Amino acid sequence: MISIIEKTRDGIALSKEEIEQLVRGIVDQSMPDYQLAAWLMAAYCKGLTDQEVFWLTDAVALSGGPIEEALGIVDKHSTGGVGDKTTLILAPLVASLGIPVLKMSGRGLGHTGGTLDKLESIPGFQIHLDKAQIERQMNEIGVAVVAQTAELAPADKRMYAVRDVTATVNNIPLIAVSIMAKKLASGSPHLVLDVKVGNGAFMESMDQARELATMMVRIGDFHDRNVRAVLTSMDQPLGYAVGNAIEVNEAQACLRNEGPEDLRDEVIALASHMVSMAKNISYESAQQQVIEALQSGSAFEHYLRWIEAQGGKREQFCDGLPLAPFHMEVLSDRAGYVTGIDTLRVGQIALDLGAGRHRLEDPVDPEVGLLFYAKIGEAISYGKPIAKVYARSQASLVKAVQALPSALTIETDQQPQKHVTILETISRDDLSK
Numbered sequence: 001m002i003s004i005i006e007k008t009r010d011g012i013a014l015s016k017e018e019i020e021q022l023v024r025g026i027v028d029q030s031m032p033d034y035q036l037a038a039w040l041m042a043a044y045c046k047g048l049t050d051q052e053v054f055w056l057t058d059a060v061a062l063s064g065g066p067i068e069e070a071l072g073i074v075d076k077h078s079t080g081g082v083g084d085k086t087t088l089i090l091a092p093l094v095a096s097l098g099i100p101v102l103k104m105s106g107r108g109l110g111h112t113g114g115t116l117d118k119l120e121s122i123p124g125f126q127i128h129l130d131k132a133q134i135e136r137q138m139n140e141i142g143v144a145v146v147a148q149t150a151e152l153a154p155a156d157k158r159m160y161a162v163r164d165v166t167a168t169v170n171n172i173p174l175i176a177v178s179i180m181a182k183k184l185a186s187g188s189p190h191l192v193l194d195v196k197v198g199n200g201a202f203m204e205s206m207d208q209a210r211e212l213a214t215m216m217v218r219i220g221d222f223h224d225r226n227v228r229a230v231l232t233s234m235d236q237p238l239g240y241a242v243g244n245a246i247e248v249n250e251a252q253a254c255l256r257n258e259g260p261e262d263l264r265d266e267v268i269a270l271a272s273h274m275v276s277m278a279k280n281i282s283y284e285s286a287q288q289q290v291i292e293a294l295q296s297g298s299a300f301e302h303y304l305r306w307i308e309a310q311g312g313k314r315e316q317f318c319d320g321l322p323l324a325p326f327h328m329e330v331l332s333d334r335a336g337y338v339t340g341i342d343t344l345r346v347g348q349i350a351l352d353l354g355a356g357r358h359r360l361e362d363p364v365d366p367e368v369g370l371l372f373y374a375k376i377g378e379a380i381s382y383g384k385p386i387a388k389v390y391a392r393s394q395a396s397l398v399k400a401v402q403a404l405p406s407a408l409t410i411e412t413d414q415q416p417q418k419h420v421t422i423l424e425t426i427s428r429d430d431l432s433k
Helices: 002-009 016-027 033-046 050-064 086-095 116-121 131-140 154-164 172-186 205-223 246-255 259-279 283-296 298-309 344-353 394-407
Strands: 074-078 101-105 143-147 190-198 226-233 241-243 326-331 336-341 369-372 384-390 408-411 420-427
Touching: 002 016, 002 033, 016 033, 016 050, 016 154, 033 074, 033 154, 033 394, 050 154, 050 172, 050 205, 074 086, 074 101, 074 172, 074 259, 086 101, 086 116, 086 246, 086 259, 086 283, 086 298, 101 116, 101 172, 116 131, 116 246, 116 283, 131 143, 131 298, 172 205, 190 205, 190 259, 190 369, 205 226, 205 420, 246 259, 246 298, 246 369, 259 283, 259 326, 259 369, 259 420, 326 394, 326 408, 336 344, 344 384, 344 394, 344 420, 369 394, 384 394, 394 408
Parallel strands: 074 190, 101 143, 190 226
Antiparallel strands: 226 420, 241 369, 326 384, 336 408, 369 384
């Protein structure tokens, strides 16, 4: 392990065999944390070659054993953002069109919410299913969203834990390896990546987001997986709802062909890519099918069947989940046009309410959160509601209400252009350009 650390420190590329040795040491603990930390810092500072990234992704993906035949045809991954509840909508929507979707999701950490936390706000919902249960559910309704198993790319779990405490998280090759190893291990032949970019995302600039997206598409191409990356804006919360139960309620509205315009636009775009890839049809034809599934109600009915299959009782969630008892609207103290939103700040306010966690072992309050109505480009008048806060106590309510106006930039000059949600798409066809 010392020679491997030395080579990476000196900018000398590792061989395939050395990378496999490295990953074995990570999994069987023969490489102690201090050596893993040293190698990660060397990789962070010196970088990795493309070939090293490809081999490392493969070794991490196989660290839990051989990849089994996938139960789903197409998968989706988001790099995380404020108000991102798209999985709750996309999984049943795409499955309603006859395309199996098995999604392994995680919990939220920091200002970004986790799909499992949102789903667990539904009484009775079970995130842990054994293999037989998953297979039965996939055969019956074609959709399941479950917790990642300990066997899924276990090397990544240890690598991330060490990265988290050694300031080596924000590194594009290591991020790409972490995401794509788990996706390769899940086995789906098609993958749509939702790469968030903006002040509420890990990738704050288009250049960063484009670099990460391109690298992940190249990893997929190297491993013969069809990958498309859609760059989407996180310069404002997605939709209005930020929290857990409150996001489930908004997702259900979207599945009823209602809900905020930006959320609906992003869902239709991502779902159309998933359907296009899985059915090998044009994006336009796929989009027509997606819109029809929303308008006809078949997507929402599939959602109800899916939630019931994993333990939810229709009468407890269908008409909306209950929210925290203390609530208040936040009124604008200015008039003008919304020209900017500190999305990270909005996410942190929701985190302080109890909607998220600072550490993975922290509890989450499913009923707290907020509806953030303001959108970039909109006119806003003095005294108009910009948000509504739901809190567990009067004290936390007052704190959030006082903090939210500072997340908005309102100017009286010329109206800015309407905010664009879908920014760019990168596919394997773009790699040769």
